[in-house]
Amino acid sequence: MDESDEDPKTGLRTPENPSSLRLHDRSHLDHTVLVMAPMSCALCQNAKAILKRPKTGQQICKECFFFVFETEVHNTIIQAHLFEPGDRVAIGASGGKDSTVLAYVMKTLNERYNYGLELFLLSIDEGITGYRDDSLETVKRNQQQYNMPLKILSYEELYGWTMDAIVAEIGKKNNCTFCGVFRRQALDRGASALEVDHIVTGHNADDIAETVLMNIMRGDIARLGRCTQICTRGEDTIKRSKPFKYAYEKEIVMYAYFKKLDYFSTECIYSPDAYRGHARTFLKDLEAARPSAIIDIIHSGEAFELREDIKATQKQQQTCKRCGYMSSNDLCKACTLLEGLERGMAGSVITDRARKKLDAMGPAPDNLRTIPHFQSPRPAVSIQSPSQES
Amino acid sequence: MSTITVKVEFGGGLELLFGNKRVHSISLPSFVPADNTIAPSSPPNSETPLLAESDDPPLPANGPIPDPMKGLGEMKAKPLDVQYLMHYLRSRLLTERPELFMDGDTVRPGVLVLINDTDWELEGEGTYEISDGDEIVFISTLHGG
Incomplete structure (x- = not known):
């Protein structure tokens, strides 16, 4: 095996890494040859190639693919020092492809490299009939297949509202805002309930590149700075990280296909996030033209540096006056959204301007629902790295 | 004319x-x-010149089809390839939202294709000539994680 081929960083740093440039160029030359004869694996030179890696252009066989995919995730974990032996780690599990592959790979790596982690599955039930109830069945099967404890926490339990009820109240427009804000907090609170140290999510390289593009287009520099971080610190010192940060969606789906993993793949029945949809289509078009575009965009996002005087104008993190969750305003986003729902003015809490209008209607009633907070047994330390929904 | 059966x-x-x-x-x-x-x-x-000489009854979407070259005169023919298969699937089997399957002459970016369990990028993509008994898999990567 060629040493540079084995290096999982190959291709990750395309602009600085001459060997990956060479590989990339070579793959173009190979294309005409490929059509003529089956290629053997670029790594083991032996078995028939079954996949062209989008990151490097290499053609590799099934066994080498499993090995490099898992090893790259392992190297991502090791290089970022994500875990300590004995850590309790919750895998945010939706039943979809990314989290299913993540659960499988985390279990595999934990056993192969003796991470010494205690793994849990944590699922959020948004209360979407015909969608989440079906995908939770997949998670329950994963629980059996992977032999991991599963915790399901519902929006109904936490917020008193299911997504079905929210959509009945506000319609399909903007409902993704509610779902996204509520899910993030639900994951943190579920993690507190499980007393875990760490939440890992299935966000992949495509997702992160998409978010970089969205934050650039929206001019959201605060989120742009955060969204490429592999690990952020959430509520009560619970860390959140993305072991698939450098894993291409194509490889995740191929991995699930070749490993015959059981995942759920129905689109949410409520309108998809239109803005993300545009970024996604654009990114997929870029990838079709130049597969390294995804990793290149992540690197661009990582390289953005905020000027100190601009940084100083950014809002400071504080805790929500109502529920105690970290927040950049007096009230956290979830409490703001919930207040709008409870007061029948849900449509008016999406923007700051609308929020002012809501305030002008008078103070919040005293009997407003408070989002239950699961106390972590560990003492809370000061939050160093602000972390919000990327 | 000979027929090729492919599993999709x-x-x-x-x-x-x-x-x-x-x-x-x-x-x-x-x-x-x-x-x-x-x-x-x-x-x-139909006034489609393609079928001007055809007396064939309407066909079930999945059934055998008549020789599409019939009546085409000097129109060019090619061996059955994946690109033709995709057009066929879109015209005959697809029931909704065609834009989620194809974009121009190829699959929509984000749809993965495997030919006999091999990434189609290694098999010439749409130009791959289909043999009898081939298995072609189309997987969308576009749904939730």
């Missing part, structure tokens, strides 16, 4: 565009129009 499988949510059926067995002629023209499936009053 949809996954990752793409099956929802094809009547929620994952596996289809498709029979197609070994030579097809080079411009990927697909005869309409209900041709009785």
Whole structure:
């Protein structure tokens, strides 16, 4: 095996890494040859190639693919020092492809490299009939297949509202805002309930590149700075990280296909996030033209540096006056959204301007629902790295 | 004319565009129009020149099809390839939202294709010539994580 081929960083740093440039160029030359004869694996030179890696252009066989995919995730974990032996780690599990592959790979790596982690599955039930109830069945099967404890926490339990009820109240427009804000907090609170140290999510390289593009287009520099971080610190010192940060969606789906993993793949029945949809289509078009575009965009996002005087104008993190969750305003986003729902003015809490209008209607009633907070047994330390929904 | 039978499988949510059926067995002629023209499936009053000489009854979407080269005169033919198969699937089997399956002459970016369990990027993509018994899998990567 060629040493540079084995290096999982190959291709990750395309602009600085001459060997990956060479590989990339070579793959173009190979294309005409490929059509003529089956290629053997670029790594083991032996078995028939079954996949062209989008990151490097290499053609590799099934066994080498499993090995490099898992090893790259392992190297991502090791290089970022994500875990300590004995850590309790919750895998945010939706039943979809990314989290299913993540659960499988985390279990595999934990056993192969003796991470010494205690793994849990944590699922959020948004209360979407015909969608989440079906995908939770997949998670329950994963629980059996992977032999991991599963915790399901519902929006109904936490917020008193299911997504079905929210959509009945506000319609399909903007409902993704509610779902996204509520899910993030639900994951943190579920993690507190499980007393875990760490939440890992299935966000992949495509997702992160998409978010970089969205934050650039929206001019959201605060989120742009955060969204490429592999690990952020959430509520009560619970860390959140993305072991698939450098894993291409194509490889995740191929991995699930070749490993015959059981995942759920129905689109949410409520309108998809239109803005993300545009970024996604654009990114997929870029990838079709130049597969390294995804990793290149992540690197661009990582390289953005905020000027100190601009940084100083950014809002400071504080805790929500109502529920105690970290927040950049007096009230956290979830409490703001919930207040709008409870007061029948849900449509008016999406923007700051609308929020002012809501305030002008008078103070919040005293009997407003408070989002239950699961106390972590560990003492809370000061939050160093602000972390919000990327 | 000889017929080629190919197994087509949809996954990752793409099956929802094809009547929620994952596996289809498709029979197609070994030579097809080079411009990927697909005869309409209900041709009785069709004015399509393609079918001008055809007395064939309307066909079930998945059934055998008549020689699409029939009546084409000097129109160019090519061996059956994946590109023709995709046009055929879109015209005959797809039941909704065609834009989620194809974009121009190829799959929509984000749809993965495997030919006999090999990434189609290693097999010439749309130009791959289909043999009898081949298995082609289309997987959408576009649904939730």
